[in-house]
Amino acid sequence: MINLVSVFLGGGIGALLRHLLCVKIGGHWAVMSVNIIGALLIGIAFQFFISRDYLRPEIRAFVITGILGGFTTFSTYMLDFGNLLNNQKIAEALFYLLGSLGLGIIFLFIGMKIGRLCW
Numbered sequence: 001m002i003n004l005v006s007v008f009l010g011g012g013i014g015a016l017l018r019h020l021l022c023v024k025i026g027g028h029w030a031v032m033s034v035n036i037i038g039a040l041l042i043g044i045a046f047q048f049f050i051s052r053d054y055l056r057p058e059i060r061a062f063v064i065t066g067i068l069g070g071f072t073t074f075s076t077y078m079l080d081f082g083n084l085l086n087n088q089k090i091a092e093a094l095f096y097l098l099g100s101l102g103l104g105i106i107f108l109f110i111g112m113k114i115g116r117l118c119w
Contacts, residue, residue, distance in 0.1 A: 006059070
């Protein structure tokens with residue numbers, strides 16, 4: 001239960017930080033900035049928590065899943081890709097990277113088409 005509360009609170013903080021940064025920068029450059037900053041921060045946080053296994057899992061959930069997940073899910077996407085590469089799963093990593101991007105774009109346009117039909 002404490003993990004859920006940690007993710008919930010961290011997610012709110014991350015979403016608020018994303019909003020404030022997007023308002024400050026504006027446009028698609030804000031989203032790109034958030035994604036790049038999030039990828040950097042999740043890499044730092046991941047290494048921090050790996051070397052400190054004595055820290056409670058709720059703290060990791062608060063920071064990585066909560067704050068950084070609320071800030072941008074792109075950071076989690078990059079972490080998963082990096083972990084696949086680090087585990088020598090090159091083909092799976094490339095499929096995950098390109099499949100997520102390619103299918104994400106395809107489904108974005110499918111969703112837009114459905115949205116136009118419904119509204």
